[in-house]
Amino acid sequence: MRPRFTGRLTAGGVYSQVPFRSSIGGFGHLRAVADCGKFALMRTAYHQQLTELTAQLGEMCGLAGAAIQAATRALLDADIAAAEQVIRDHERIVTMRTQVDKAAFALLALQQPVAGELREIFSAIQIIGDVERMGALAVHVAEIARHQYPKHVIPGHLRECFTAMGALAIALGDSARQVLVSGDPLEAARLHEQDDAMDELYRQLLSGLIDGEWPHAVSDGVEAALLGRFYERFADHAVEIGRRVIFMSSGELPREDPISTF
Numbered sequence: 001m002r003p004r005f006t007g008r009l010t011a012g013g014v015y016s017q018v019p020f021r022s023s024i025g026g027f028g029h030l031r032a033v034a035d036c037g038k039f040a041l042m043r044t045a046y047h048q049q050l051t052e053l054t055a056q057l058g059e060m061c062g063l064a065g066a067a068i069q070a071a072t073r074a075l076l077d078a079d080i081a082a083a084e085q086v087i088r089d090h091e092r093i094v095t096m097r098t099q100v101d102k103a104a105f106a107l108l109a110l111q112q113p114v115a116g117e118l119r120e121i122f123s124a125i126q127i128i129g130d131v132e133r134m135g136a137l138a139v140h141v142a143e144i145a146r147h148q149y150p151k152h153v154i155p156g157h158l159r160e161c162f163t164a165m166g167a168l169a170i171a172l173g174d175s176a177r178q179v180l181v182s183g184d185p186l187e188a189a190r191l192h193e194q195d196d197a198m199d200e201l202y203r204q205l206l207s208g209l210i211d212g213e214w215p216h217a218v219s220d221g222v223e224a225a226l227l228g229r230f231y232e233r234f235a236d237h238a239v240e241i242g243r244r245v246i247f248m249s250s251g252e253l254p255r256e257d258p259i260s261t262f
Contacts, residue, residue, distance in 0.1 A: 046117070049107055053124055056100050058180040060131045061241070063093050065173025067138035068234055072166030074145035075227065076159065078152050086142035093135040100128050119251060123244040127180070130237040130244075134173065137234045144223055155216055158224060161205050165231040168198050172238040179242055185249040188242035198235040202228050 067086050074083035104125050108118075145153055154162050172194050179188045205228040214221050247253045 046107065049103070050117075050120060050124075053100060053103050053107070054180060054183075056096065056103070057124060057127055057131065058177050060093055060096050060100065060128075061134070061173065061177040061180055063089070063096070064131055064134035064138060065170060065177060067093070067135050068141070068166070068169045068173055068231075071138040071141035071145065072162075072170070074142050075153055076163060076166070078145065078148075078150055080146060080149045083142040083146040083149070086138055087146070090135050090139045093132060097128055097132045101125070104128065116248075116251070120248050123248045127241050127244050130240045131176075134176075134234050134237045137230045137237075140230050141227060144227060148223075153220075153223060153227070155220065155224075158205065158208065161201055161208070162227065162231075165198065165201050165205075165228065168194060168201070169231050169234045172198070172235050176238040176241045179245050183245060183249060185246045188245040188249075189254070191239045191242035195235045195239045198232055202232040 067089065070082045071086045073079050074086065104121055108121050172191065175187070175191055175194065179191065206225065209221050209225055243254050
């Protein structure tokens with residue numbers, strides 16, 4: 001079979017003939033290989049960016065955990081320095097939220113994620129809000145402690161309850177951070193157990209405020225109820241992070257408990 005030729009005008013104006021390459025093989029095949037390589041590089045870059053996004057979420061969660069720890073110290077010990085530190089440091093969480101939000105939407109807009117990748121990005125966007133709210137709840141606790149300084153906000157007979165709620169909130173914040181970094185759905189599911197313990201403490205607190213004789217000012221009772229609510233909501237957001245991690249892994253979103261009406 002005679003080879004096929006196609007014409008080409010050279011730089012010197014000479015018309016020459018060169019072998020024709022079909023789109024099925026030859027140059028077309030090389031272009032296809034190059035396109036595949038480019039796509040693989042894009043996917044690698046995407047997953048690197050997603051890993052960085054997850055690491056930033058873990059860092060934010062660590063900051064929220066540190067905030068609730070310092071806020072609890074401010075509350076129980078009338079530590080004005082700890083309260084002011086929580087309020088001051090929250091700006092860092094807010095700044096990180098803006099940065100992580102932008103990174104997540106950039107991945108969504110520029111990298112054309114599909115299937116499981118979309119789950120990861122949408123879950124990350126939801127988690128950003130949960131972590132920021134955890135930090136804001138720690139600020140609410142710190143603000144009450146600062147407002148009441150030098151007075152101890154928590155009466156002696158409620159101190160044990162708030163000590164336990166604070167310890168649980170700190171543990172939940174740390175567990176949520178670890179789950180974000182590891183992506184382990186089994187560990188994520190265990191967050192619910194810690195939340196159940198927090199709900200029980202909150203019920204005990206409200207029972208003590210409502211059923212017994214409150215020997216303090218009404219405003220003190222209102223603040224105690226609010227503080228308990230802040231800790232309970234902190235735990236709820238940590239559990240929500242766990243639900244999103246499970247969704248990223250399995251594609252199924254675990255049931256959501258009704259929001260507490262206490």
